[in-house]
Amino acid sequence: MHLPAGKISLTAKLVFLYATLLISSVLLVSYYSYWNIWQLFITNKTSHIRARAKPVIEHWLQDQKITDPTSMAKKISRRNLLPLARDLTSKDTVAIILNKQGDIIASGKRLSEEPTPPPPNLKYVGKALAGDNEVTYWSKVNDKAILVFLIPLRLQPDSSTIFGAIQMSTSLADIDQILLRNGSMQISAVAIVLCGGVLLGYLLIRYSLRDLHSLTDTCREIAKGDFSRKPKITRRGDEIGHLARSFNLMINQLEKMFDSQKRFSANAAHELLTPLTGLRGSIEVLLRGAQDNPEVLNRLNKGMYKEVNRLIRICDQLLAVSKLENSCHVEKQKIKIHSFMKDFIQQAQLLARNQTVQLLQGPSLTLIADPDLLEQILLNLLSNAVRYSPANSTISIGWKSLGQTAEIWLADQGYGMDEKTLTHLFEPFYRGSSACKSETKGAGLGLTLTRTMVEAQEGSIHVNSSSGRGTTVSFTIPLASR
């Protein structure tokens, strides 16, 4: 499929959207999991160190033989507390002991590889001295993250008398290292997942849209005029299958219209060719010498005159048909059927040759129709009835109500027509066998025109006839709603 320059294909758009969604969701998930793991590590480490500190403090209390607050207060000195700070200090954790004023009494750091403890933060120290057992916070020493937590120093874990606080600080270098390794692993995994996901998505989208491409190609073929090409994906149950089916329906409808248009113009050409043959032949015969005989000249001239008139009639009717089909100038208004028919019957009596035209009055109705078109319909039907009825027969016109519509009928006692004629009756240019014998040849468009006029007023037309038994034509016209 070729798109105009500068346009992005639907596949590219969908893949882009899909990739964006995929990347953002993967990033969100990995960030959340990273944070979760970090939290887990911290909690783990904190509880581990606290758990380790508890027996060390109890041991120190026993060692110093402290049993009551008074003896406890005496023991708060650098000499007594230094062993405790040393015991609490390990390779990555340093303890310092603060007195009730927040001053450092003893520091556990002795070796250079042990991390430097951060200076006490009085805000947190105050909290710990007030009895909070769980004070934990972040600090930074030499741009390295340090986790600091404070343990109040007291005789019993639940005693309210606090003599000082132990600040334990631990570097998070090990956690950082683990997370870094884990993070790089996670990044490569995310990259693989993303690449795979985007590729898979691209293939999936392409596969789903493949039928759309074939539909486009089919469209293009049809645009070139090849109606035999139909989309073959109509069995798909999804939207594209639905589109293909609607498309097929449209093509069939178009093809039908196209065919009828083609048939109409082919028929029109045939109709025009017959009088042209007469004209051309007559002129040729005249030029070859027949013009020297005045009697023959006159005869052929009369024939040519008839043919020219026939051509004009055909052209008139063709124009009328196309005018009516292209822009239906229907100006509907309310029509009282009684007075309308009364007027019409006066005209009808003038048109009849030797036949009697009678009006059979029906119920009083009000129609919604274009009076000019309605009159033309009736005149067309009447002239047909007159043409195909013997002298001294009766042509009746009447109407009845069908609820929402009125049915107007016109019945003659004429020659009628066989079934074959009846089925082709409304086809343009079709003429029954008896019509071929009739003196004034029409173009065979009268009834086509009549039907178009009836349908332009939202009515329908029906013919009832059998050979030798006359013909009844009836058509419907909508009634005015009361």
Next chain:
Amino acid sequence: MKQIQILLVEDDPVITEFLRTGLGYEGYAVSVVDTGNDALNIIRDTTFHLIILDIMLPDMDGFTVCRRIRNRELKIPILMLTVRKEVADRIKGLDSGADDYLTKPFSFNELLARIRALLRRAGNIRESTRIIQGTLVLDTNRREVRRNGRQIELTPTEFNLLKLLIRHPGRVFTRETLLNRVLGYDYDGGTNVVDVHINHLRQKLRDRPPILIRTVYGVGYAFHPDET
């Protein structure tokens, strides 16, 4: 020479009229019927040399008429006339037994040529290429004219003019007719050109009384053969 009988089956009055007139002028005897049944009835009693058959007839189509004629094992040449130009229709026409097929609107000249060809094929006429009228011999194949054995050189226009006159001895042709049939329908010049050609012709034929190409005053020219 016995007259060629042609049956025309056609229901369009104007086409019938000009065909009857035109073919009559060419020396054919034309009978006209306007339905298939009439055609089938008339060929039972009358012998025709050729049938010109329209396809669109009021009672049945031309194909049916053609098949019924062939079912009777009649070998009359049939020329079909129709407005349908499609190859399928031509094939259908020829397969139903027609010998030739002409689509409307046709040229009358072409129709005449096809009629001659069909008659020739059927062996109804041995169209002689030599026309002998008195001391004058005209060979249409060699395009050669001799008088008393002496060859006369003619231009193509003069030859065609002489051929037309010699084929219808005694018939008076107007200058317009001669102009139309020799120089074509679309020739726009005056009729004087006919007089010029006739004069040349007379000089080349050494036409002296009793004259061969006679002037009919106020009308045109006619050919009268001399006695041998």
